[in-house]
Ligand SMILES: Nc1ncnc2c1ncn2[C@@H]1O[C@H](COP(=O)(O)OP(=O)(O)OP(=O)(O)O)[C@@H](O)[C@H]1O
């Protein structure tokens with residue numbers, strides 16, 4: 001229902017008065033969300049996950065330049081359509097408390113309808129009194145629940161949840177994920193942004209692995225049961241870094257936005273690197289029911 | 299309880315400041331080449347030395363400066379601010395009457411600049427980056443650098459001399475007994491000086507409000523509001539005004555110094571008989587030291603009061619400071 005094809009995003013920056021340079025933060029990104037599923041987008045900090053969410057909603061800063069294609073039920077998702085969908089069919093669960101107006105009581109920020117607020121509060125075990133508080137008077141976990149409530153006050157077709165669980169107790173996190181599951185099962189779809197692979201594996205149907213502003217692989221959640229089921233060297237490295245799989249880290253760091261290499265973004269850290277990898281970015285290919293951008297994926 | 303603490307600290311600091319002002323202005327006034335004796339000799343040529351000695355005694359000229367200062371300060375605290383030499387009335391009475399006249403002017407100008415400043419600032423923010431914003435911003439920046447007396451002269455030339463819409467000056471029509479002056483006439487006389495005075499701070503406030511609102515538009519919570527389908531206009535009314543009002547109010551109450559300073563120019567240009575006009579009477583020509591010192595102390599208190607109100611209001615309105623102090 002929502003397809004993102006070959007998306008690139010740069011920020012137009014000015015050094016001094018006239019020197020202009022474009023800072024590329026997302027490059028050749030592909031992701032598609034299907035009806036009834038939870039698609040996790042997993043990647044480390046600064047890989048452009050939040051920006052992807054903002055790009056889909058059309059709420060990027062003015063100096064952002066977007067290339068590529070976004071489709072909503074096959075129709076181009078342009079500014080006019082985004083405007084129409086926002087707040088109704090497209091919903092965002094924002095990442096942090098800064099997304100709440102510091103001077104407005106949180107109840108009013110969730111919904112104008114008292115009934116809706118009451119229902120969502122009941123669902124997330126929040127006392128009615130909390131509605132009259134200001135954002136700075138909330139604990140981390142309360143904030144998280146308020147942010148989720150504020151996004152789900154309507155009946156969205158696609159929910160984009162940007163790191164919805166940090167700060168929640170395991171019990172409440174489960175609760176929230178079950179809510180997302182319900183939403184997906186009712187025929188909508190959830191794009192779950194997270195850096196927590198474990199969470200993604202437990203609750204999502206498919207996982208898009210994000211690296212330095214691009215998707216290197218989209219795998220079924222079940223593929224994370226074993227390293228050999230994964231397709232991309234970075235996904236495998238992620239798998240090995242999971243606590244239950246030995247916690248072994250990979251050398252090097254993700255390239256910084258603005259200094260992205262020309263070819264495969266993972267090449268500098270990849271053990272399988274060949275000269276071809278460095279010359280041009282690999283095209284996504286379908287392998288074993290998943291999608292992977294690597295010349296040597298099997 | 300602890301909410302009052304910052305305010306108490308602020309008041310204590312203010313009192314220290316007022317004391318410093320009183321000392322400085324007293325030293326300056328004492329250092330002035332014109333003292334009551336020279337003045338007396340100038341206005342009464344051929345006066346006897348005996349009479350002068352009496353004068354010296356009356357004014358306490360031969361006392362040590364510290365004692366003189368303490369005597370004067372004690373008087374200020376007791377409400378005896380001395381007698382104005384040019385008006386031949388107690389200083390406090392002169393200030394009281396004049397301030398009432400000035401207050402009408404300053405309050406009007408202050409309200410006008412507050413409303414226009416906030417309104418125009420909001421307009422610029424909504425149209426940020428577009429031609430309307432760029433033009434209005436230039437105009438505001440330009441207006442910030444125009445001196446009050448110049449604006450006053452232009453207004454006087456255009457609206458009073460050329461168009462004849464407003465009187466040339468004074469607070470009431472000349473030659474009409476005070477009890478027969480209508481409110482309409484008073485307002486008619488007030489408009490030009492008030493506009494002159496409000497021109498001073500409205501562009502400042504407009505630019506300030508524009509910045510604050512653009513910060514709001516660039517904020518995460520505006521992004522979330524947009525993500526929930528709110529338009530720019532809706533964001534202005536739901537989030538913008540709420541977030542820009544506190545800094546605007548703080549700035550408006552903090553502008554009492556400019557307001558008072560501007561009123562000196564505005565009142566002199568329009569011969570408006572307020573406190574600002576009395577400043578020049580006391581400071582030039584007549585050199586009315588008691589009145590001059592009185593006005594200095596009074597205006598210092600006035601400015602301090604403005605800042606204090608700004609402080610208290612910020613503490614009261616902003617829920618973040620309220621809760622932090624609870
Ligand atoms: N307005 C902007 N101008 C320039 N660069 C930006 C801007 N916003 C974000 N970036 C850069 O884009 C990159 C991706 O940011 P993004 O917020 O999407 O990361 P993220 O994957 O959500 O990370 P996290 O997990 O920490 O939330 C970062 O390197 C960030 O510095």
Ligand SMILES: [Mg+2]
Pocket residue numbers: 049050051095162
């Ligand atoms: Mg993020």
